[in-house]
Amino acid sequence: MMIEVISSFIAAAFGGFLYWYIRKTANDVSFTTDGLAKLVMHPSYKYLSFICLLICLVCIAGAIYDHERMDTTGFAFLLLILFLFGFFGVYGLLVYYNHTVLFDEQVIICRGPLGRVKRIAWADITDVVHDTNLAVVYLYAGSRERLSIQQHVKGFDEFRRTLVRQRPGFASRIKT
Numbered sequence: 001m002m003i004e005v006i007s008s009f010i011a012a013a014f015g016g017f018l019y020w021y022i023r024k025t026a027n028d029v030s031f032t033t034d035g036l037a038k039l040v041m042h043p044s045y046k047y048l049s050f051i052c053l054l055i056c057l058v059c060i061a062g063a064i065y066d067h068e069r070m071d072t073t074g075f076a077f078l079l080l081i082l083f084l085f086g087f088f089g090v091y092g093l094l095v096y097y098n099h100t101v102l103f104d105e106q107v108i109i110c111r112g113p114l115g116r117v118k119r120i121a122w123a124d125i126t127d128v129v130h131d132t133n134l135a136v137v138y139l140y141a142g143s144r145e146r147l148s149i150q151q152h153v154k155g156f157d158e159f160r161r162t163l164v165r166q167r168p169g170f171a172s173r174i175k176t
Contacts, residue, residue: 018044022152029155032102036109037162039101039153049092052085059085101149103162108139110147120147128163128170137174 022042030038059081063070070078094113102109109119120141127140135151149159164171 025154029158036102039155041096045096049089052089055085122166128173130174
């Protein structure tokens with residue numbers, strides 16, 4: 001009983017620290033030589049992704065070491081853990097290293113996790129949807145082209161302020 005309480009407290013404290021750390025850097029904006037604001041993913045994505053991949057590595061090492069005693073249920077559970085933590089580890093690293101948002105007063109340029117680059121002018125935005133479960137803001141253009149911006153990019157508050165200036169009607173759709 002006491003171990004569950006302590007582990008729950010540690011998990012809650014770690015989650016609270018991570019939230020505080022991400023919010024602390026919400027105003028950190030860098031600028032390119034062209035004067036575009038550059039938003040990159042928070043470093044916590046990289047660290048959490050490496051932790052997920054480390055969990056996969058430990059599970060693989062444990063399976064190699066103890067494969068003789070592993071039954072079908074254990075093997076299925078191992079595959080589930082490898083798939084979940086491996087997927088989130090690889091996807092987190094792709095997001096960290098590839099997702100970049102560049103914007104100024106005229107245009108938004110976004111490179112997604114798989115390296116695909118999309119561009120939307122502020123004037124072309126027809127809808128804004130904020131998915132709080134995935135922490136993503138979707139910007140839709142007239143042709144229903146969708147631009148996805150992670151909420152955990154460093155400098156997201158500056159992006160939100162620019163959205164208020166450029167498209168004041170949609171600013172209320174982004175929750176804090």
